[in-house]
Amino acid sequence: MPKIVDRAQYRQELLSKCFNLFAQQGYGSVTMRQIAQEIGVSTGTLYHYFPSKENLFEQLVEYISCQDTDEQNLAEIRQMPTLQARIETMFAFITRQEEYLMHQTLMLVDFCRYQGREAINRHQYFSPVAERYERAIVDCLGFQDEVLARAIATFIEGVIIRRLYLGDRIDIAEQAQILGQMVVAYLEK
Structure with missing residues (x-):
């Protein structure tokens, strides 16, 4: 039976894992490939949820502001x-x-x-x-x-x-x- 994934929850999990990488290396120094590798997903999975690094970053900032x-x-x-x-x-x-x-x-x-x-x-x-x-x-x-x-x-x-x-x-x-x-x-x- 296929695994059922809550897309919104999974997106939030991906975002929460990205924070430290951006904080440590900076936006300009990180690639989508590095992000995917760091958080343990394929680049395809990352692009499925976030069409670009800019979009990922914007959603990350939105996510952390909601948390804060x-x-x-x-x-x-x-x-x-x-x-x-x-x-x-x-x-x-x-x-x-x-x-x-x-x-x-x-x-x-x-x-x-x-x-x-x-x-x-x-x-x-x-x-x-x-x-x-x-x-x-x-x-x-x-x-x-x-x-x-x-x-x-x-x-x-x-x-x-x-x-x-x-x-x-x-x-x-x-x-x-x-x-x-x-x-x-x-x-x-």
Whole structure:
């Protein structure tokens, strides 16, 4: 009897196996053949699910953004009684996930460098992903200001990038406290 495969679940399994390869080697350095070999499938299987490396990467970014903003990951933040506490809890989550977030950031930067700024602006690869993160920020922190959510996402990404090249000189808890104070002051005006 033929094996029944849940295509969506199998696609997610393939995507989850690809993350480390892209994070370690970068988008531009990896071929579909290397990806297939690394995750233990034939190139035909890989192309069956993903018509191109670009498509695979886009689906990977979509997949990890869904994982990152999963209800289970956000519940702890929502439970905090004050905005300041929710921001500090969000940054505690970032601290626990720091290595993963650094790999994710490097992977995205490498893809953007490979594609070029014009292609990124034209195609808007990650607009839906950015909007998902911004909605999660609005939902977790409990305000309805999309511009503020975008600013917080930008601040978080900046902290991650600065930690990459400055290491422990950038104190995540300290940054969370400062951001919380700025956001509270902004919302009170």
